[in-house]
Amino acid sequence: MPDPDARVFFEFFNEIGIIEQLSRTLLEARLPEGLIAPHFTVLNHLVRLGDGRAPIDMARAFQVPKTSLTHTLKTLQTRGLVTLAPNPGDGRSKLVWLTDAGRRLHGQTITALGPDFAALAEKIDPADIAPILPVLKAVRVTLDKARDAPQAAVLQSHKG
Amino acid sequence: MPDPDARVFFEFFNEIGIIEQLSRTLLEARLPEGLIAPHFTVLNHLVRLGDGRAPIDMARAFQVPKTSLTHTLKTLQTRGLVTLAPNPGDGRSKLVWLTDAGRRLHGQTITALGPDFAALAEKIDPADIAPILPVLKAVRVTLDKARDAPQAAVLQSHKG
C-alpha cells in the first residue's frame, strides 16, 4: 500500500465496513425475532419507492443474487409481511406487494429506532453528517457504474 | 420518520450499507476462489496489528460471534494461510499466526486492488474522502461504545 490515495480509500472502506456491521446489529435488535436486516431492506424499499415491484428489479437494486432475494421474500411471505402475485405484464415475473402487517412492521421499526438515533444525535452532530451524504452518494454511484460498465470487467462479479 | 435528525442518520446508514456491499463485492473479486471478505479481514488484521493474537480478541475487534470466527479461522487454516497454536499464557486460548502464504496473499490482494483504487481516484477525489474519515471514525466509536455501555441495554445484542 505505497500509494497514499489508495490508503485513503482503504481506510475509508474499512470504516464503512465496521459502521455497517454495528448499524446492522442495532437494526436487528429492533426487529422481531427471526427477521434480519435484508428483510427490513425489502420492506423499506417497498414503502419508500412503492410496492408492486418485480423481484428481479429489487435484486438489482440491492446488488444481491436473485436466489438470495427469492429466499428473503419467501420468509417475508411466510410471515405475512408481503404477498407475491403474478405480473400481468410478464408471465415469467411476479410482483411483490406489502401487506398491512408489513407496512405496519416497517413503521414500528422506524419508530423503535427513533430513540437510538436521538441518542446518537447527542454524540454526533447531524450537521456533521449531512454534508458527507453527497460524498457517500458519489462513491456509491461510482462503484455502481464501475460494476455495470462492460469495460470495467475486472470489477464485475458473476452475480445476477 | 418525522425527525429530520433521524432522517439524516437513516440516509447515512443506508448509503453506508450500499457502499459496504459494493466494496465487498469488489474485494471478493480480487480474492482467490473460495475466499471471501471475512477471510481477508482476518489476514489484514494480523498483518496490520501483528499476529499471535487470540481468536476471542479478534472476534471482539470484528464484532462477530466467536463461533463465526472459529469457522473463518478453520477455513484459513485448511488453506494454509494461518496456523493456530496454544496460548502459553492461557490454557483455554489459542494464538493465531500468519503463514508465509497468508502474508503473501494479503500483499497480493492489496496489489490487485491498486488499479481499482486508482480508477476510483479518477472519479472521486481522495481529498474529498480524507476529511470525512474523522467523522466516520467518530460514528464508529460512538456506536461501539453504545453497544458496550450497560445502560444502553437497548442497543445490545446477545452476541459474544
Add this chain to the structure above:
DNA sequence: TATATTTAGTGCGATATGATACTAACAGGA
C-alpha cells in the same frame, strides 16, 4: 412464423453466520 437467445424465478447443494449448549481452564473469595 419458426427457431435461437435471453430472461425471471426457483430447486439444490456448498459454504457462511450465529444462537445454544457444552467442556476445559482460569480467577476470585471463603
Add this chain to the structure above:
DNA sequence: TCCTGTTAGTATCATATCGCACTAAATATA
C-alpha cells in the same frame, strides 16, 4: 485449598447466502 463464577473455544443445528442448473416465458433473428 475448595468452591463458585467466568471465560475461550467448539460441536451442533437452524437459517442465510449464493453459484449452478433447470423451466417457462419473452424477445430477437432468420
